[in-house]
Amino acid sequence: TKTTIALLYDEESENAYDIRLKLTKEVLTIQKQDVVCVGGSHQGRNRRTVTLRRQPVGGLGLSIKGGSEHNVPVVISKIFKDQAADQTGMLFVGDAVLQVNGIHVENATHEEVVHLLRNAGDEVTITVEYLREAPAFLKLPLGSPGPSSDHSSGASSPLFDSGLHLNGNSSTTAPSSPSSPIAKDPRYEKRWLDTLSVPLSMARISRYKAGTEKLRWNAFEVLALDGVSSGILRFYTAQDGTDWLRAVSANIRELTLQNMKMANKCCSPSDQVVHMGWVNEKLQGADSSQTFRPKFLALKGPSFYVFSTPPVSTFNWVQAERTYHLCEVLFRVHKFWLTEDCWLQANLYLGLQDFDFEDQRPYCFSVVAGHGKSHVFNVELGSELAVWEKSFQRATFMEVQRTGSRTYMCSWQGEMLCFTVDFALGFTCFESKTKNVLWRFKFSQLKGSSDDGKTRVKLLFQNLDTKQIETKELEFQDLTAVLHCIHSFIAAKVASVDPGFMDSQSLARKYMYSS
Numbered sequence: 001t002k003t004t005i006a007l008l009y010d011e012e013s014e015n016a017y018d019i020r021l022k023l024t025k026e027v028l029t030i031q032k033q034d035v036v037c038v039g040g041s042h043q044g045r046n047r048r049t050v051t052l053r054r055q056p057v058g059g060l061g062l063s064i065k066g067g068s069e070h071n072v073p074v075v076i077s078k079i080f081k082d083q084a085a086d087q088t089g090m091l092f093v094g095d096a097v098l099q100v101n102g103i104h105v106e107n108a109t110h111e112e113v114v115h116l117l118r119n120a121g122d123e124v125t126i127t128v129e130y131l132r133e134a135p136a137f138l139k140l141p142l143g144s145p146g147p148s149s150d151h152s153s154g155a156s157s158p159l160f161d162s163g164l165h166l167n168g169n170s171s172t173t174a175p176s177s178p179s180s181p182i183a184k185d186p187r188y189e190k191r192w193l194d195t196l197s198v199p200l201s202m203a204r205i206s207r208y209k210a211g212t213e214k215l216r217w218n219a220f221e222v223l224a225l226d227g228v229s230s231g232i233l234r235f236y237t238a239q240d241g242t243d244w245l246r247a248v249s250a251n252i253r254e255l256t257l258q259n260m261k262m263a264n265k266c267c268s269p270s271d272q273v274v275h276m277g278w279v280n281e282k283l284q285g286a287d288s289s290q291t292f293r294p295k296f297l298a299l300k301g302p303s304f305y306v307f308s309t310p311p312v313s314t315f316n317w318v319q320a321e322r323t324y325h326l327c328e329v330l331f332r333v334h335k336f337w338l339t340e341d342c343w344l345q346a347n348l349y350l351g352l353q354d355f356d357f358e359d360q361r362p363y364c365f366s367v368v369a370g371h372g373k374s375h376v377f378n379v380e381l382g383s384e385l386a387v388w389e390k391s392f393q394r395a396t397f398m399e400v401q402r403t404g405s406r407t408y409m410c411s412w413q414g415e416m417l418c419f420t421v422d423f424a425l426g427f428t429c430f431e432s433k434t435k436n437v438l439w440r441f442k443f444s445q446l447k448g449s450s451d452d453g454k455t456r457v458k459l460l461f462q463n464l465d466t467k468q469i470e471t472k473e474l475e476f477q478d479l480t481a482v483l484h485c486i487h488s489f490i491a492a493k494v495a496s497v498d499p500g501f502m503d504s505q506s507l508a509r510k511y512m513y514s515s
Helices: 084-088 110-118 238-265 314-319 342-350 382-403 479-497 504-511
Strands: 002-010 015-023 027-039 048-053 062-067 072-079 095-100 123-130 187-199 204-206 219-223 229-234 273-282 292-300 303-307 322-325 330-333 364-368 374-378 405-412 415-422 426-431 437-441 446-451 456-462 469-476
Touching: 002 238, 015 229, 015 238, 027 123, 027 229, 048 084, 062 110, 072 084, 095 110, 187 229, 204 238, 204 273, 219 238, 238 273, 273 382, 292 374, 292 382, 303 314, 330 382, 364 382, 382 479, 405 479, 415 469, 415 479, 446 479, 456 479, 469 479
Parallel strands: none
Antiparallel strands: 002 015, 002 229, 015 027, 027 187, 048 123, 062 072, 072 095, 095 123, 204 219, 219 229, 273 292, 273 374, 292 303, 303 322, 330 364, 364 374, 405 415, 405 469, 415 426, 426 437, 446 456, 456 469
8 A cells, every 4th residue: 555645636726635645456545634523422523612711821822824815714723732722632733713702704814813812811612623625825734733834924825824822812810721621522533534536447547637738747637437536636746746657557557457367368369458558549630629538449369449438348349439450550659859868768768757748748659550540649658658569569460470361452454463461471462363373572572662652552572583673563452551461560570580679660661661
């Protein structure tokens, strides 16, 4: 279990509230502080009425902040040890003052409440209720009541502490006995209480303000599969924000792996899930009010799936928005350059260091499918981008080895032909009717290619005997799919020769050049 103190940010009011986060393997819990009755006859009641006896030294023993002029209630900001307020055991830092000697002060200004408390005599009865969502700008100390380290000043500021630990206007100079709890009086404690639990299975993280390209500074939101949102979680330091982003992401990733293992138990060996997870897809068209929207991607068996929501049952797999054959798509990482420092580039790519992008999203990749259909996706961490790249390579390699070959109908000069890309043999072209082989070349003989961007392609092969370049020109209905298939098979061939090669796809590109 991992815990920390953070802020819950409200974008509408632009206020932030202190919370505690508790992270377990399966759940992110948001906790808020509250005062609870743990003994006596009023258990469970938060609102308390307390009588204070002003002491000759120390007065009421408390300070207050806030007021209606700042759109916040007056709250107790300090309680001084062993003085009147502390001795009651019923008052806490963060308690909102509701009444003073029966006079309602919920909508009173700071100075009005100060005046009432200072002139209420030796015995002051106040009614309080703990303010669970005290704005962070009040800088109330968390934890046990006691002196605060805050030394802000200025009577017009909500941070101003009006000290009531000095003597007010007393009707008598005789010392009063200190306030002290009676045995039968209720006992109260300030505790962190669970207010919201966000299940992490199939959950997603968003670091961007909805509908914009603005990256939230030191903040993110966790959204569960059932629609529950953590709200915007803001952290006090960049390091805390990065640590918690990675910790929550790691737990989501581990739960996703468990879901993959369960799904694979019901699938054949040729239809296993290699990788899946949330991404953000860039919308096409300038008229869109939202430039990115969440999508769930999956690499399973021979296919690449695009979902609007994660598949949680076998039936859901046939409800994908888009399905593409892995051998006919091209995966490409978008390169971005922030500095000439190559070490920073490596850290960003591996997710070891994050950077504040105001107007563009880092960690993007595109998937180009048949007929030039392209999808642009973004992930939250550089480490996630690396995982998607490796997973695409692995899934494509496995599919090429499973299928062994793919054949496409083509034509040249009015004659219908068949073109086969074979993992073992290379390229073969034969007549569709007679099956008569017209030509065959190995992958290593392909020295280049060019195409018209529509249907026609020229493949340049080197004859092993004459060392001369032979040009073979063909026409396909879906040229993009064929070129991607050639690319996939060459990449798989390279990877089979050198399994440790990090980016077999880049080597495959040396064999092919599109005009």
